[in-house]
Amino acid sequence: MQIYLDYASTTPLNNQVKKYLLDILDLYGNPSSPHSAGEKPRQILTDAKHSVAEFIHVASSDLYFTPSGSASNTLAVKGLTSENPRENRYQVFYSPTSHKSMQKACQSCLSHTPLEVTPSGEIDLLRLDAILSQNASLKPLVCIEAANSEIGTVNNIAEIGSVVRKHKGTFLVDATGYIPFFKIDMGLWGKYVDILTFSGHKLHALKGVGVLWKRRDIILKPLIYGGQQDGIVSGTENVLGTASLGKAVETYDYSSVSPTQRNYVYDYIIRHIPHSYLAGAPIESGSRLPHNLYICFQGVEGESLMILLDMHGIQVSTGSACNSTDLSPSPVLTAIGMKQEDIHSCIRLTFSGQETKEELDYVCATLKQCVTCLRDMCRQDVS
Numbered sequence: 001m002q003i004y005l006d007y008a009s010t011t012p013l014n015n016q017v018k019k020y021l022l023d024i025l026d027l028y029g030n031p032s033s034p035h036s037a038g039e040k041p042r043q044i045l046t047d048a049k050h051s052v053a054e055f056i057h058v059a060s061s062d063l064y065f066t067p068s069g070s071a072s073n074t075l076a077v078k079g080l081t082s083e084n085p086r087e088n089r090y091q092v093f094y095s096p097t098s099h100k101s102m103q104k105a106c107q108s109c110l111s112h113t114p115l116e117v118t119p120s121g122e123i124d125l126l127r128l129d130a131i132l133s134q135n136a137s138l139k140p141l142v143c144i145e146a147a148n149s150e151i152g153t154v155n156n157i158a159e160i161g162s163v164v165r166k167h168k169g170t171f172l173v174d175a176t177g178y179i180p181f182f183k184i185d186m187g188l189w190g191k192y193v194d195i196l197t198f199s200g201h202k203l204h205a206l207k208g209v210g211v212l213w214k215r216r217d218i219i220l221k222p223l224i225y226g227g228q229q230d231g232i233v234s235g236t237e238n239v240l241g242t243a244s245l246g247k248a249v250e251t252y253d254y255s256s257v258s259p260t261q262r263n264y265v266y267d268y269i270i271r272h273i274p275h276s277y278l279a280g281a282p283i284e285s286g287s288r289l290p291h292n293l294y295i296c297f298q299g300v301e302g303e304s305l306m307i308l309l310d311m312h313g314i315q316v317s318t319g320s321a322c323n324s325t326d327l328s329p330s331p332v333l334t335a336i337g338m339k340q341e342d343i344h345s346c347i348r349l350t351f352s353g354q355e356t357k358e359e360l361d362y363v364c365a366t367l368k369q370c371v372t373c374l375r376d377m378c379r380q381d382v383s
Helices: 015-024 036-056 069-080 100-107 125-134 157-166 239-250 260-272 302-311 331-335 357-382
Strands: 063-066 090-094 112-114 139-145 170-174 195-199 210-214 276-278 292-297 346-350
Touching: 015 239, 036 063, 036 239, 063 069, 063 239, 069 100, 069 139, 069 170, 069 195, 069 210, 090 100, 090 125, 100 139, 125 139, 125 157, 139 157, 157 170, 260 276, 260 292, 260 357, 302 346, 302 357
Parallel strands: 090 112, 090 139, 139 170, 170 195
Antiparallel strands: 063 210, 195 210, 276 292, 292 346
């Protein structure tokens, strides 16, 4: 039995997207070319842009396609800030639990400060207000994730945005982990959010396409120079990737989002696998992604458990895919104050919501078997 439980890392193409891509696969014209071969690809990009804009309720003229969610984050941060101290207008504040692309971009800025999070991983609003009050020499640029894809914690964008607005700051939100599970209406979020980013492959589109929306009065300097997309995101457009995202959001179904499968496995773990606990927001709270289960199995090496489960046909992860080759402690788990001895004992299971009871029972039984096996081996090594 093969069971994929790593939907936070990426999602499969849906059938409508596959069919659409096959239909347009032979359209090789450059969409920037004025002749007839470029006309159809250009129209495909226009249609996709309108679909994505409608998906989040924005004007298509304020929307840009990038090579990835990471590229969108980097463009947003570096496009606003300057390497020249005389020109730099921003003091950058960032979430220590945000995606590596966001953290690295912020840390490369002249003036940057990590924010504080609660033990469940939410931005600490009182500390945010205090730290923005204490650093008032430059305009604040506050960069956070709407939801953390590793531990599943959801931030309250309206509450954070209200604090940022109070301090006349600019608010950048990475919605990559959030948008697959919750509808975004920028008609509402637009009161708080100045720049929004997300990635297509978390929405059943191809890898290699990201989205950046910005308020019209936000000026971004390009990272790659050229002429496409108002000169902000240059380079010949990724027609297939963009088309896949446009088609994916046209048929995206939020009604299938459910915590049922996640809760089934969690209840089993709590009852039958001792010395295990949940990291991030509580299951019963409204501050956790409905598909996310991030569990610490004390006394077990997370990497070993992941490999052993894979040998039994179950694909999970130990956290964000961008950190999969990095053996240093997870910055997310460090930020929420997890014990050092537990940081490497965690795995993440992220569900589609379509798993059958037979599959879930197999996952539960195999998890217990693998955890028991690894703990027994550790005890033997010690003795």
